[in-house]
Amino acid sequence: GAVVSQHPSRVICKSGTSVKIECRSLDFQATTMFWYRQFPKQSLMLMATSNEGSKATYEQGVEKDKFLINHASLTLSTLTVTSAHPEDSSFYICSAHGGLGTDTQYFGPGTRLTVL
Amino acid sequence: AQSVTQLDSQVPVFEEAPVELRCNYSSSVSVYLFWYVQYPNQGLQLLLKYLSGSTLVKGINGFEAEFNKSQTSFHLRKPSVHISDTAEYFCAVSDRGGAQKLVFGQGTRLTINP
Numbered sequence: 377g378a379v380v381s382q383h384p385s386r387v388i389c390k391s392g393t394s395v396k397i398e399c400r401s402l403d404f405q406a407t408t409m410f411w412y413r414q415f416p417k418q419s420l421m422l423m424a425t426s427n428e429g430s431k432a433t434y435e436q437g438v439e440k441d442k443f444l445i446n447h448a449s450l451t452l453s454t455l456t457v458t459s460a461h462p463e464d465s466s467f468y469i470c471s472a473h474g475g476l477g478t479d480t481q482y483f484g485p486g487t488r489l490t491v492l
Numbered sequence: 493a494q495s496v497t498q499l500d501s502q503v504p505v506f507e508e509a510p511v512e513l514r515c516n517y518s519s520s521v522s523v524y525l526f527w528y529v530q531y532p533n534q535g536l537q538l539l540l541k542y543l544s545g546s547t548l549v550k551g552i553n554g555f556e557a558e559f560n561k562s563q564t565s566f567h568l569r570k571p572s573v574h575i576s577d578t579a580e581y582f583c584a585v586s587d588r589g590g591a592q593k594l595v596f597g598q599g600t601r602l603t604i605n606p
Contacts, residue, residue, distance in 0.1 A: 380535075382535075410593070410594075418598070418599070419582060419596045419597060419598045419599050420536075420582070420594075420596045421596075422593055422594070422595075425593065467533075469535050469536070471536075471594075479524070479541070479543055480538060480541065481594060482538075483528070483535040483536040483537070484535050485534055485535040486533070486534065486535045488533065
């Protein structure tokens with residue numbers, strides 16, 4: 377089956393610093409990647425949709441200048457949390473979709489971000 | 493816009509008993525429905541999906557779900573659960589297959605007791 381990886385799996389940073397999270401599709405080309413955020417004991421909330429070679433589409437209420445998304449290739453998307461604050465602490469999960477003719481998103485294992 | 497409601501936040505069940513996790517959705521367009529499972533500190537794994545055709549869908553790990561359009565439901569069932577089924581289960585809907593945005597329910601925590 378399709379495999380999606382995320383790096384790092386866990387990160388702890390100081391308030392005010394920036395953190396980059398990578399999402400890679402290992403055995404298929406992902407035309408679209410999605411970034412989700414999950415607070416403890418809650419569901420996944422879509423943050424943005426990322427298409428290769430174009431700007432990401434952000435959901436309402438998500439600050440695009442704070443959560444920078446880059447989808448530079450068909451196998452890699454990155455999420456950078458800029459000037460992180462404790463309220464940004466969360467579980468960030470990406471998913472990848474293979475484009476036309478496919479119907480399933482494949483999820484990465486998630487990244488636990490803790491901002492001190 | 494779509495929405496998904498999982499009616500039970502927690503479901504405790506004894507091992508080898510049957511289980512049903514309920515999911516209802518609302519949408520103004522044709523939908524595609526998914527069930528995902530999440531183990532602690534992990535991402536989501538697809539259990540099964542309904543895109544079209546037979547309303548009874550079989551998935552991995554012995555799970556199945558039935559799409560009921562008139563009741564706008566997609567309940568997940570398993571006839572006999574195992575300890576290893578303890579996890580969080582999410583129902584999700586999209587309006588154009590998995591290519592488009594998934595809207596998730598709140599999740600149901602399934603706990604299997606020995």
